[in-house]
Amino acid sequence: MAAVRRGNGHKSYFASSDDTKICVVMVGLPARGKSLIAGKAMRYLAWVGIPARVFNVGSYRRNNTPQPTATFFDPHNSEGEKMRRAAAEAAMSDMLRWFASGKGVVAILDATNSTRERRRWIYESCYAANVETLFVESICDEEDLIMNNILEVKTTSPDYKGQDPEVAALDFRNRIRNYEKVYETIDDNEKHFTYVKLINVGSTVIINQIKDYLSSRLVYYIQNLHIKPRSIWLSRHGESEYNLVGKIGGDSSISERGEAYARALPGLLKKSGVPPNTKIVIWTSTLRRTIQTARHLAAETGFEKLEWKALDELDSGVCDGLTYEDIAQKYPEDFAARDEDKYNYRYRGGESYRDVVIRLEPIIMELERSENVIIVTHQAVLRCIYAYFLNTPQEQSPWMEVPLHTLIKLTPRAYGTDEQRFKADIPAVSTWRAKGTSAKHQDYPTTEPKNEVPATSA
C-alpha cells in the first residue's frame, strides 16, 4: 500500500446526507424508561461518531422548582403548567441554538411530551429550523415493569433527593396519575409524523414514516434494547507467544502463562459473581489466542460458544508482526502520526480504531439483544467495546490500560454501567504503551488478586 488511505469512513457510513439534523422527541408517561432510552441512544450515537446530546426538560424545570410535589403536575395547577411550559421552551431554544451552531446532528428531547398540542409545537418549531423530528413513544402497561422503574430510578431522582424512598414513590405515583389525566398517545391524527412506538419494552414496535437512513439505524438500535438484568464480561486472550516478544498482530498461540490463565478463567468468572443457573454465552474472535483462552471455560461449563470475525484484533497492516521499536524505526512518521491521533490513525493497509468501531457495530447490536455474555477478545477491540458501555471519549479510549489476565465485569444499570475488575494471580507481560514511547512489555509483578474495585460511570 503506497499511501495511507483517507479515513472519512464514519460520517458517510451513517449519514445519508451531510446536513441531516434530527430531534428525537421522547413521549410517554413517567417511569416508562424514556430517560434510559434517551441516554443509551446518545451513548450509541457518540460511539459511532455522531454528535448527539440529550436535552432533559426536567432539569430545566428544576432550576426554578427543584423538588415539586405531585400537585405541581396537576393539569388544573395553572402555575405549575406555566413553569413546565417555560422549562420546555428553554430546552427547545437551547437545542435549536446547539443545532444552529453547527455542532449538533441528533438532539434528544427528554420529557413526557404527553399531549398532541405539545408535540405539534415541537414539530413546528423544529420544522421551521430545518430539523427533522422522530417521536419515540414508550408505552407500558405491565405493572411490574413500571414499579421496578419507580423504585429503582425515580427514588434516586434529584426531585426526591434526601426524602424517604417510600414517601417519594407514593408522591411519584400521584405525579403519574396527574399525567395520565391528560395523556394522549400518538394516533392516526399524527400519522404524518415520523414516529416509533415501543410497547412493553419493545415486545411490540410500531414504526411510521421513517425517511432517512440515520433515523432507520437509530430506530433499529432502539428496538433491540431490553431491560432484563444481566452482566457482560470482557477479557483479553491469555498472554500470547507474540506478546512475549513484543510483536503486534499475527495469529500466535498462547504462552504457558496464557494457558494458565485459560485454566484459571472458569474460577475467575465464578468468583466475579454469577447467579445460580445463569446461562452465559462465550464469544471469541476467530484468532487462535482467544479460542485457546476460552477453551477450558467452554469445556467446563458447556456454555454455547460463538466465533466472530468482527472481534478479530485491529489489523495493523504492514506493521503486522513487528514490534513497536521496529515500527518506530521503519515508519517513524507513521509512528508519530499514530501518537498524534490514535483514534483516527489507520495503519498502512490496515485499520484505525474508527474502522474497528464500524465493524463492531453489529456486535453492539447483538450485545444489546443478548443477556449474559463473556467476550474473550483483543486489546483494541476490548477498548472499543468498553468505550461503548462506559461512554469513554474517542480520544481517550485507544490509550486505556487493559492488562492481560484480568476479567472485567460490566453490569448495565438504568443510568450507566457498573464495572468490577478481577485480576488472576498469573503474571504476564504488560502490553500497554504510553503516548510518545516505544517501550512496552516489561513483566509486571505478580500481585495479590485485586478484586472488588467497583466503579460506576453515569
Place this chain on the structure above:
Amino acid sequence: MAAVRRGNGHKSYFASSDDTKICVVMVGLPARGKSLIAGKAMRYLAWVGIPARVFNVGSYRRNNTPQPTATFFDPHNSEGEKMRRAAAEAAMSDMLRWFASGKGVVAILDATNSTRERRRWIYESCYAANVETLFVESICDEEDLIMNNILEVKTTSPDYKGQDPEVAALDFRNRIRNYEKVYETIDDNEKHFTYVKLINVGSTVIINQIKDYLSSRLVYYIQNLHIKPRSIWLSRHGESEYNLVGKIGGDSSISERGEAYARALPGLLKKSGVPPNTKIVIWTSTLRRTIQTARHLAAETGFEKLEWKALDELDSGVCDGLTYEDIAQKYPEDFAARDEDKYNYRYRGGESYRDVVIRLEPIIMELERSENVIIVTHQAVLRCIYAYFLNTPQEQSPWMEVPLHTLIKLTPRAYGTDEQRFKADIPAVSTWRAKGTSAKHQDYPTTEPKNEVPATSA
C-alpha cells in the same frame, strides 16, 4: 501476518445460534407484493450466505389446476378449497423435509395464508418440527399500488399465460374479491406470534415479539424495501496507473485514458437513459481513483456525492501493490488456494470476497432505501454488488468479467433485475484474469460502443 486467518465470519455474523431455523410466512391478499418481498428476502439471505428457499403454494396448486378462474377461489367452492388446502400441505411437507435434511435455514412460505386457522396450522406444524415462524403481512389500501401490481405482475403470471391481459386483470380482481370475503388480518388474537405488518409498502411497520438476531436483521431488511421505479448504475473507476502496470490494490491516480473515461462518464450516463428531472446520487469509495472518475460527473450535474469506506477495494493484504505474476511467484500456494476457492480465500492480512460482502451489507441496506444511485467503485466490490442484484452464485461472482470503461445500468423489476451495459469508446487494459492463469492486462481493442444489450435475470 504469519498465517492465513480462518474465515468462518459469516455464519457467526448473522446467526445467533447454529440451529435456528425460521419459516417466514407471507400473509396478505393477492397483489400486495408478497412474492416480491419473498423473492428479495431470499436473494438477500443467499447473498449473505444463509441457505434460503421460497416455497410458493401457487406453483404446487398449478400442478393440478394450472389455469383456474376466479370461481376456483370462491370460499363456497369446496372442491377448490380442498385442492388449495392440498397444495398448502404439499408445500409444507416439502419445506419440513428440506429443514430436516439439514440444508435449510430460512424457508419462505409464499401464499395468502389469509385466515387465522390456516396460520395456526402453519405455526403448529413448524413448532412440532422445531422451526420458528415469522409472519410477514403486507397490507395495502392504496388503489394505485394494487392496480400497478395487478397489471405489471399478475397478467404475466402462469395462471393467465396466453390470455388477454384485460380479461386476466378482471378475473384477477374477482379472485381478490373472493379472498377478501374470508380475509382476517393478524390481530390481538395472534399476539403471541412473531410477526411484522407492512402497511402501504413499509410506510408504517408493526413488529411483534422478535426473538432472535437473524429475524431482527431480516425484518430490518424488509422494512427498508420500497417499490418506487428507479435505476442503479455501476461503474469501475477509470483505468488507473496501477492497472497500466498490472499491480493490484494501492491508491494510485487514474491514467490519461482513465481521465478520458471520467470526462466521458456524464455523456455515457445520459445515453443510458435518464428520465428528465431525475435526481441521482453519486457514491464513490474513499480511494483516489474512484473520486477522480466521478469528478466531472459531479461537477457537470451538481448531483450529491458521498464517499464510502465500505466501497473501498478488496484489501489484498501482503499482496497489495504486487502483480499477479509476483503473487504466483512469491506466494505460489496462496495463488493456487485462491483459484481453488476464490470466494472464501482471504489474502494474508487482507480480505476475502466473503469479508467484502459483510462490509457491503449496510451499503445494500442503504441502496434498498435509496432511489437513483450511480456507484463508482472497484472490480471486486462491483462484483459483490452485482451478485446481490442478479442473484449470482457465490462460486461464480468472483470470476465475473467487469471491463473498465463500461457503465452497467440495473433496473429492479418485480421479479428480478434488468441489466444493460454501455461501453465508452476509450481503450483500457483488461484486468480480468482467467482461473489458473497469471496472465492479464493486455490492451483490449477499441471497439464500437456496444450498447443496448438487455439481459434479465429472474
